Amino acid sequence: MILSENNVFLLKNDNISYMFRVTEHGNLEHLHFGLPIQLGDVDALSVKYGTGWGSNSGPEGEEFPMYYPLEWSCLGTGDYRESPTEFAGEDPAGFKFSYAKTYEAIVPIKCSLPQARGKAETLEIVLAYVGGLTLHLFYTLFDTAITRRAVLVNNTDQPVTVTKLMSYMLDIQGDYEMTTFNGSWIAEMRSYRAKVGLSGIVNESTTGFSSALHNPGFILNEPGATEECGEVLGFNLIYSGNHYARVQKTNEGLTRITQGISPVDFEWVLKPTERFETPEGVLVYSNKGFGGMSENMHRFINEHIVPVTWQGKDRPILYNDWEGCMFNFNEAKLLSLAKKAKKLGCELFVLDDGWFGERDSDKAGLGDYDVNKKKLPNGLSGLQKKLENIGLSFGLWFEPEAVNPDSKLYRAHPEWALHANSGVTVLGRNELLLDLSKAEVRDYIVDNVSKCIDEGHVSYVKWDMNRHSTALGATAHKCVMGLYDVLNRIFTDRPEVLLESCSSGGNRFDLGMLCFSPQIWSSDDTDAVERFHIQYNLSYLYPLSTMGAHVSAAPHSQTLRDTPLTTRGNISFFGLLGYEFDLDELTPVETDEIMNQIEFYKEHRHTFQFGNFRRLKATEGISMQVSDGRETIVGLFHELVYAAPGYEKIYPVGLIQDKRYNVERSKQLQNASKFGGLLKVVLPVKVHPDGLVVRTAGKRYRMQDSVQTCSASGAALMSGLSLNARFMGTGYDPQMRMQGDFISNIYLLTEES
Numbered sequence: 112m113i114l115s116e117n118n119v120f121l122l123k124n125d126n127i128s129y130m131f132r133v134t135e136h137g138n139l140e141h142l143h144f145g146l147p148i149q150l151g152d153v154d155a156l157s158v159k160y161g162t163g164w165g166s167n168s169g170p171e172g173e174e175f176p177m178y179y180p181l182e183w184s185c186l187g188t189g190d191y192r193e194s195p196t197e198f199a200g201e202d203p204a205g206f207k208f209s210y211a212k213t214y215e216a217i218v219p220i221k222c223s224l225p226q227a228r229g230k231a232e233t234l235e236i237v238l239a240y241v242g243g244l245t246l247h248l249f250y251t252l253f254d255t256a257i258t259r260r261a262v263l264v265n266n267t268d269q270p271v272t273v274t275k276l277m278s279y280m281l282d283i284q285g286d287y288e289m290t291t292f293n294g295s296w297i298a299e300m301r302s303y304r305a306k307v308g309l310s311g312i313v314n315e316s317t318t319g320f321s322s323a324l325h326n327p328g329f330i331l332n333e334p335g336a337t338e339e340c341g342e343v344l345g346f347n348l349i350y351s352g353n354h355y356a357r358v359q360k361t362n363e364g365l366t367r368i369t370q371g372i373s374p375v376d377f378e379w380v381l382k383p384t385e386r387f388e389t390p391e392g393v394l395v396y397s398n399k400g401f402g403g404m405s406e407n408m409h410r411f412i413n414e415h416i417v418p419v420t421w422q423g424k425d426r427p428i429l430y431n432d433w434e435g436c437m438f439n440f441n442e443a444k445l446l447s448l449a450k451k452a453k454k455l456g457c458e459l460f461v462l463d464d465g466w467f468g469e470r471d472s473d474k475a476g477l478g479d480y481d482v483n484k485k486k487l488p489n490g491l492s493g494l495q496k497k498l499e500n501i502g503l504s505f506g507l508w509f510e511p512e513a514v515n516p517d518s519k520l521y522r523a524h525p526e527w528a529l530h531a532n533s534g535v536t537v538l539g540r541n542e543l544l545l546d547l548s549k550a551e552v553r554d555y556i557v558d559n560v561s562k563c564i565d566e567g568h569v570s571y572v573k574w575d576m577n578r579h580s581t582a583l584g585a586t587a588h589k590c591v592m593g594l595y596d597v598l599n600r601i602f603t604d605r606p607e608v609l610l611e612s613c614s615s616g617g618n619r620f621d622l623g624m625l626c627f628s629p630q631i632w633s634s635d636d637t638d639a640v641e642r643f644h645i646q647y648n649l650s651y652l653y654p655l656s657t658m659g660a661h662v663s664a665a666p667h668s669q670t671l672r673d674t675p676l677t678t679r680g681n682i683s684f685f686g687l688l689g690y691e692f693d694l695d696e697l698t699p700v701e702t703d704e705i706m707n708q709i710e711f712y713k714e715h716r717h718t719f720q721f722g723n724f725r726r727l728k729a730t731e732g733i734s735m736q737v738s739d740g741r742e743t744i745v746g747l748f749h750e751l752v753y754a755a756p757g758y759e760k761i762y763p764v765g766l767i768q769d770k771r772y773n774v775e776r777s778k779q780l781q782n783a784s785k786f787g788g789l790l791k792v793v794l795p796v797k798v799h800p801d802g803l804v805v806r807t808a809g810k811r812y813r814m815q816d817s818v819q820t821c822s823a824s825g826a827a828l829m830s831g832l833s834l835n836a837r838f839m840g841t842g843y844d845p846q847m848r849m850q851g852d853f854i855s856n857i858y859l860l861t862e863e864s
């Protein structure tokens with residue numbers, strides 16, 4: 112509900128509340144963002160300024176200078192913290208409160224920017240600028256999040272040049288640590304935590320897109336917060352372009368947070384009567400630690416960001432031909448893979464890059480949409496019909512925003528390519544970007560992609576984008592708006608088509624794309640162990656239902672790591688399971704194991720994809736769980752083992768203390784050759800550990816460890832389930848867990864009826 116009294120505004124539900132008031136000078140004093148409170152709490156919450164600090168300054172007549180928590184601020188007012196608004200050559204007088212309006216729904220953004228959807232209430236605060244501009248601050252209250260955005264309207268008779276307009280500004284009291292997620296291609300979502308100091312921390316992207324360099328989402332926590340306890344706030348932006356956030360502490364004990372479109376090189380000329388809309392910022396609060404914050408963020412994304420058709424809807428298990436074939440395939444090869452994928456239990460066959468134009472490498476063909484008849488003589492529809500007969504639906508890869516200079520499109524329309532502001536041609540993966548601010552470029556993409564989807568009866572689209580942009584400022588923003596327009600036009604009328612966004616992996620893992628594509632390819636780093644960390648860090652801000660996570664070949668092509676198939680599967684379970692390697696090379700024992708993996712995942716798919724997720728403490732290794740209340744699945748993942756391990760436990764959370772649960776641990780399967788010289792000791796016959804006998808046996812047989820089962824109360828399990836001892840070379844016990852580097856186990860806890 113939204114309450115207001117005496118110029119105090121309170122947005123409140125059972126989980127959160129947000130409160131501010133209008134001061135006697137027309138400024139907005141921020142009072143609270145956190146647990147549900149009451150309108151009568153103003154006095155308890157407002158800062159006590161006293162006689163103030165000697166160095167403070169403020170507008171004439173305002174005895175209360177600008178160093179208190181505010182909802183909005185401007186340069187030139189005596190507030191020397193980060194400003195959310197800047198204009199070129201404008202009189203820098205502040206915005207003052209004009210009026211407020213409430214709505215029992217979302218207020219739609221009036222441009223192609225995506226926005227959160229579903230049941231919500233909105234408060235609009237209108238601020239008037241001395242020069243005649245109005246700034247509209249929108250606060251939308253969802254179950255577990257508040258979204259904020261700002262809209263600037265030019266009511267004057269002169270154009271105004273905006274050089275910075277953030278989506279929101281928030282001043283909170285206290286010391287915080289800030290976690291950002293940074294990285295690069297195949298190294299997405301590395302987390303960095305630092306204390307927020309007086310100079311602040313900036314998290315921004317200037318690559319044209321949200322980028323793997325600096326994900327727009329970030330976290331603030333009170334020092335000492337854990338997974339289960341303490342105040343943790345999550346922030347994100349529903350935007351896929353250049354973004355900027357700064358979190359800055361002040362000497363007075365306040366912390367200012369601003370986030371929005373990157374101001375680098377930004378100049379937006381707003382003509383009389385025009386409005387400039389900023390993307391929506393997302394603010395989440397929990398006093399139940401990082402886990403509570405993630406739960407709130409996950410719920411918000413699952414219920415208010417992803418397209419309605421896909422909310423809570425199980426995602427198909429797919430096979431993608433990319434890592435198995437790259438550009439080298441024909442219809443016969445694809446069908447051979449498809450038959451095997453079907454036998455394994457896959458539901459969707461995705462044909463990745465290389466199906467069109469002269470696309471035999473990444474040097475040519477991008478921008479063209481005519482099917483490569485040498486590879487696919489029967490076209491897309493011919494392939495789709497054969498896949499349908501096999502029992503698989505058909506998914507197709509596109510990279511519509513880019514063009515190779517060696518393509519029919521570029522030869523016909525070189526002027527459609529986007530060149531850097533400097534005039535220098537900058538190539539990335541042999542591509543140029545198309546200028547999506549041009550209507551004719553957008554029409555070309557919409558027409559061609561739509562035609563291919565319809566002709567090929569395509570039920571899944573992988574929308575890729577494989578380079579950074581060199582466009583900055585308004586140009587970059589217009590291209591992002593162009594992309595949203597294109598996505599709207601293609602997919603609004605085709606809601607049943609599942610869209611997976613990808614940008615060389617997770618280079619555009621953001622809430623803007625998630626408004627169109629319910630899932631995103633987490634990383635081109637398909638090494639399970641590496642991607643496990645990417646998934647783990649994504650989980651702070653994004654639900655498992657959004658993370659494409661495929662099982663790939665081992666040894667892995669980027670790391671040369673030989674991760675057991677069991678672990679590769681277990682890691683992908685905590686995401687959207689898929690397979691991506693040459694299935695014609697599978698051995699019988701691998702085929703069996705994958706069939707079992709898929710069967711297990713299908714049985715628990717909804718819990719994995721949409722269950723309540725938690726990162727857990729573990730005696731050793733990394734642990735996490737998903738739960739639908741009835742069943743809880745705990746994963747325990749180890750990296751390098753060491754000799755003489757101690758006793759181990761896992762610590763599930765959220766169980767009902769006096770309920771009883773059946774516990775069952777899945778098997779860890781290992782190739783016998785891993786046991787090296789030990790084989791000579793345990794087997795009755797002498798074998799060479801790397802000899803023909805062991806290698807041949809390895810194609811049909813795996814060493815299996817025990818299945819630990821027990822029945823226990825929720826209270827006992829949450830105190831720590833004692834795990835079977837590990838193999839440590841001192842003998843054989845049928846109950847032990849057989850270990851080695853990069854092993855993992857899945858524990859299924861089912862409520863007893």
Ligand code: DGJ
Nearest residue numbers: 433463464613615616635
């Ligand atoms: C980058 C993607 O992330 C890969 O999965 C694959 O689709 C290639 N592009 C194809 O060029």
